[in-house]
Amino acid sequence: MNVLVLGGAGYIGSHFVKQALKQSHDVVVIDNLLTGHKQAVAKQAKFYQGDIRDKNFMNRVFQTENIDAVVHFAASSLVGESIKDPLKYFDNNVYGTIVVLETMAKYNVKKIVFSSSAATYGKHETMPITEEYPTIPTNPYGETKLMMEQMMKWADLAHGIKHVSLRYFNVAGASSDASIGEDHRPETHLIPIVLQVPLGKRDHITIFGDDYNTFDGTCIRDYIHIEDLIDAHLKALSYLEQGNDSDVFNLGSETGYSNLQIVKAAREVTNHPLPMEKGERRPGDPDKLVASYQKAKAVLGWEPKHNISKIIESAWKFHQKHPHGYEE
Numbered sequence: 001m002n003v004l005v006l007g008g009a010g011y012i013g014s015h016f017v018k019q020a021l022k023q024s025h026d027v028v029v030i031d032n033l034l035t036g037h038k039q040a041v042a043k044q045a046k047f048y049q050g051d052i053r054d055k056n057f058m059n060r061v062f063q064t065e066n067i068d069a070v071v072h073f074a075a076s077s078l079v080g081e082s083i084k085d086p087l088k089y090f091d092n093n094v095y096g097t098i099v100v101l102e103t104m105a106k107y108n109v110k111k112i113v114f115s116s117s118a119a120t121y122g123k124h125e126t127m128p129i130t131e132e133y134p135t136i137p138t139n140p141y142g143e144t145k146l147m148m149e150q151m152m153k154w155a156d157l158a159h160g161i162k163h164v165s166l167r168y169f170n171v172a173g174a175s176s177d178a179s180i181g182e183d184h185r186p187e188t189h190l191i192p193i194v195l196q197v198p199l200g201k202r203d204h205i206t207i208f209g210d211d212y213n214t215f216d217g218t219c220i221r222d223y224i225h226i227e228d229l230i231d232a233h234l235k236a237l238s239y240l241e242q243g244n245d246s247d248v249f250n251l252g253s254e255t256g257y258s259n260l261q262i263v264k265a266a267r268e269v270t271n272h273p274l275p276m277e278k279g280e281r282r283p284g285d286p287d288k289l290v291a292s293y294q295k296a297k298a299v300l301g302w303e304p305k306h307n308i309s310k311i312i313e314s315a316w317k318f319h320q321k322h323p324h325g326y327e328e
């Protein structure tokens, strides 16, 4: 297939590009490079620098390229930032997706795989979360992802655009050859921040909150390896290619790790004492988020293959090889 990847220079998008090329897809990338890294995009992909909100630019790309399917990673994705600057999120994420769907309808492109989020669910008491759980987002980021999913539902009814929305839990790790991985500026995610300690970039890790309603008081998350996540996207593309209906799937591992367990696992992988301090809670953090992936298993034939040690090991290899990220 000729696949258009929106946000293909970002952490998740760049891994998709690499794996899609390996599976003999032709790949066209759009990225505005506000947070993405050009160096992360495989050379065999055709690259357009531009913004999905720019209708003229989008028309130009769709006119030039013969697109079969779109994979949409182009969005702002920081919960904290979304609370401080919600309109940026509605503009970039929601308005951006309006332009994407309009352009797809105009050029008769009928398949889209969409990067959604566990943030669409909000807070729930009972784990694991299935796709049947109510979606009550607790921050603008989650709200925009839910609105994007809903727009796709109606674009299917009106224009026959079929979508697969993939609700990610906590994505981490790097490619198996350690060539691409996580490089956010500033970094906010737990695993890359923990690894900054053995890298010598910070002297300790601060764990946000130790009075949550969990077995050790720290938050519990469900971590999924980037290459497992990408595998689900490729399976979702085949699912759409086979003419199946629009649907929504969770991507997680059904296994929760507390923040303290992550630090402990990182000590084992890196052989570093990894000093830790306890800090204040971070606003908006739910106690526990763990996914059921039974639907993705039954329908897409997908299962995660990397456990938490493998996830941290792959991230550690990437950061050791690229201590300054993509800057060097």
Ligand code: UDP
Binding pocket: 079, 170, 188, 189, 190, 191, 193, 206, 207, 208, 209, 219, 220, 221, 259, 282, 285
């Ligand atoms: N966290 C932490 N210290 C940090 C960064 C994150 O204790 O320096 C915690 C955060 O409060 C949450 C968990 O690690 O409980 C996972 O956070 P992350 O930002 O990686 O992912 P999120 O679950 O917010 O998508």
